Amino acid sequence: VKLSQIGEFGLIDLIARREPKLKSTVIGIGDDAAVLKYQAPSTKGQEKYQLITTDTLVENVHFKLKQTSFFDLGYKTLAVNISDIAAMGGFPTHALVTIGLPKRVSVEQVRQLYNGINKLAGRYKIDIVGGDTIASPKAVVVSITLLGEVEKDCLLTRSRARPGDLILVTGSFGGPAALKFELGTRNLELRTQEARMIAKTHLATAMIDSSDGLVRSVLEICKASKVGARIYEDQVPIAKGATLKQALYGGEEYELVFTVNKKYLSKIMDKLSKVSVVGEIVAKGRRVKLVDSYGRMKALKSGGYEHFK
Amino acid sequence: VKLSQIGEFGLIDLIARREPKLKSTVIGIGDDAAVLKYQAPSTKGQEKYQLITTDTLVENVHFKLKQTSFFDLGYKTLAVNISDIAAMGGFPTHALVTIGLPKRVSVEQVRQLYNGINKLAGRYKIDIVGGDTIASPKAVVVSITLLGEVEKDCLLTRSRARPGDLILVTGSFGGPAALKFELGTRNLELRTQEARMIAKTHLATAMIDSSDGLVRSVLEICKASKVGARIYEDQVPIAKGATLKQALYGGEEYELVFTVNKKYLSKIMDKLSKVSVVGEIVAKGRRVKLVDSYGRMKALKSGGYEHFK
Numbered sequence: 228v229k230l231s232q233i234g235e236f237g238l239i240d241l242i243a244r245r246e247p248k249l250k251s252t253v254i255g256i257g258d259d260a261a262v263l264k265y266q267a268p269s270t271k272g273q274e275k276y277q278l279i280t281t282d283t284l285v286e287n288v289h290f291k292l293k294q295t296s297f298f299d300l301g302y303k304t305l306a307v308n309i310s311d312i313a314a315m316g317g318f319p320t321h322a323l324v325t326i327g328l329p330k331r332v333s334v335e336q337v338r339q340l341y342n343g344i345n346k347l348a349g350r351y352k353i354d355i356v357g358g359d360t361i362a363s364p365k366a367v368v369v370s371i372t373l374l375g376e377v378e379k380d381c382l383l384t385r386s387r388a389r390p391g392d393l394i395l396v397t398g399s400f401g402g403p404a405a406l407k408f409e410l411g412t413r414n415l416e417l418r419t420q421e422a423r424m425i426a427k428t429h430l431a432t433a434m435i436d437s438s439d440g441l442v443r444s445v446l447e448i449c450k451a452s453k454v455g456a457r458i459y460e461d462q463v464p465i466a467k468g469a470t471l472k473q474a475l476y477g478g479e480e481y482e483l484v485f486t487v488n489k490k491y492l493s494k495i496m497d498k499l500s501k502v503s504v505v506g507e508i509v510a511k512g513r514r515v516k517l518v519d520s521y522g523r524m525k526a527l528k529s530g531g532y533e534h535f536k
Numbered sequence: 537v538k539l540s541q542i543g544e545f546g547l548i549d550l551i552a553r554r555e556p557k558l559k560s561t562v563i564g565i566g567d568d569a570a571v572l573k574y575q576a577p578s579t580k581g582q583e584k585y586q587l588i589t590t591d592t593l594v595e596n597v598h599f600k601l602k603q604t605s606f607f608d609l610g611y612k613t614l615a616v617n618i619s620d621i622a623a624m625g626g627f628p629t630h631a632l633v634t635i636g637l638p639k640r641v642s643v644e645q646v647r648q649l650y651n652g653i654n655k656l657a658g659r660y661k662i663d664i665v666g667g668d669t670i671a672s673p674k675a676v677v678v679s680i681t682l683l684g685e686v687e688k689d690c691l692l693t694r695s696r697a698r699p700g701d702l703i704l705v706t707g708s709f710g711g712p713a714a715l716k717f718e719l720g721t722r723n724l725e726l727r728t729q730e731a732r733m734i735a736k737t738h739l740a741t742a743m744i745d746s747s748d749g750l751v752r753s754v755l756e757i758c759k760a761s762k763v764g765a766r767i768y769e770d771q772v773p774i775a776k777g778a779t780l781k782q783a784l785y786g787g788e789e790y791e792l793v794f795t796v797n798k799k800y801l802s803k804i805m806d807k808l809s810k811v812s813v814v815g816e817i818v819a820k821g822r823r824v825k826l827v828d829s830y831g832r833m834k835a836l837k838s839g840g841y842e843h844f845k
Contacts, residue, residue, distance in 0.1 A: 247663040251576045261665035265574040267560045354556040356570035365674040372681040
């Protein structure tokens with residue numbers, strides 16, 4: 228069996244089989260970040276969790292150097308990790324940066340890459356505490372591991388959505404897909420403030436970032452929460468120039484997808500601008516379905532963005 | 537300026553320029569692992585630090601698939617990270633595993649890779665709590681980030697060696713270089729028990745693992761501790777089949793190099809078998825020099841193993 232036949236998500240399941248055994252592990256594989264029972268001693272009585280996540284970008288898989296500057300590459304790699312920490316309700320603290328570099332890369336390009344990382348690290352007060360600089364025969368590779376913290380009562384996972392919850396999203400969808408995944412810092416708005424605001428309301432039941440696409444994000448929440456969902460196509464905020472299909476399956480948006488019980492909708496809408504209700508959570512047996520503007524149920528396309536397929 | 541002209545260590549200095557700013561950062565870049573002020577709530581009054589390190593192995597840079605099985609590759613990648621945590625006096629707790637895979641790799645090979653990782657993770661009670669599975673156009677890449685813990689009074693860094701200390705090592709040197717860096721789990725003995733034993737004596741002043749070679753390891757301790765050193769060539773334990781040069785500069789041994797004040801030598805030798813005294817720490821102005829069997833000082837070859845050179 229070749230990798231191209233099972234896809235990225237099948238492989239992740241391969242790893243995930245080994246159950247966490249340490250008491251300090253709250254959540255292992257399967258969410259935007261792992262959740263660990265560690266906290267800084269300075270936390271005055273308020274119980275916190277530690278978050279940890281990692282994301283790697285590979286040349287000609289996730290980006291092309293013709294379209295992406297080294298500065299943007301560094302910025303973006305840290306950004307996608309920050310988005311994962313934010314989607315858990317937390318904030319970032321420490322990063323490890325590993326870069327794999329072919330010999331054709333110049334020192335100035337490496338400096339630009341770190342400038343991109345450091346710009347965002349400075350803005351979010353992230354300490355870069357380690358990493359590894361290695362030779363890579365062909366492709367530029369940037370891999371970042373990011374630590375974060377979250378107050379225990381602000382933690383948001385994928386696994387607590389319940390039937391009767393509404394599905395909300397920030398921003399609009401399909402923009403990066405319409406631009407053919409061209410990367411640029413200007414297009415990458417992080418929803419870190421919104422994520423913290425949502426977490427601090429204690430009203431959301433589940434949250435995820437939409438990096439793998441809106442439909443895939445809803446599917447992941449449903450899988451983890453053991454529920455079904457309806458996505459109303461005519462409610463999905465579509466980015467300028469994008470098609471509905473790109474908005475549903477495109478990915479790379481780094482928006483937030485979260486669930487809130489119906490009765491708290493107005494409370495949460497008061498606190499956030501540019502939030503849209505795109506669907507609702509239903510019982511597991513009713514599966515995940517799209518609903519078009521005539522009210523007709525439609526099956527899903529094989530969801531999300533998979534690198535091996 | 538091309539990368540090949542400045543080398544790996546120059547690049548790491550490029551990153552390291554940004555000083556850590558968070559109170560939770562005890563040690564950032566520059567040791568075997570970063571040291572953070574986080575601890576599990578279950579630690580009964582005993583103050584601990586958290587350790588974090590990352591290491592990445594790239595096909596045709598760090599290993600060749602003709603010589604290394606996928607099982608050995610997984611095992612080895614986790615092993616080099618465990619060695620870094622051990623060199624700080626600590627023990628490993630949680631890992632994130634990122635693998636980059638070309639399409640030619642089979643699912644069975646990926647399973648073998650995880651089997652290698654899981655075997656060692658099981659032995660050291662490490663929870664694998666996350667990671668990323670990505671496509672890589674050409675080279676197999678395995679990157680692991682490893683967390684650990686260390687009791688505050690057991691922490692060993694590179695930076696506290698003092699003139700009058702002796703330089704001690706576990707095991708013998710030059711074996712992997714003599715075998716032309718061929719990897720194999722059988723050759724990779726980890727000195728985790730010895731490292732913990734050394735840490736618990738509270739007698740060592742500095743420690744490092746010898747992954748970049750014996751001379752490079754002594755140089756790193758000297759740089760961090762602002763001291764000089766003498767390495768006595770005829771005291772270096774040379775592996776069977778290896779030359780003195782391979783023992784001094786070869787690397788890939790994952791032995792421990794540590795410093796202890798002269799007066800505690802017999803105390804520490806009582807607790808450890810297979811430990812050798814290979815040199816001594818001197819004042820900074822006296823630099824780092826090799827001493828041959830006739831007592832003659834010799835200059836160092838450009839030390840250690842650098843991937844870009």
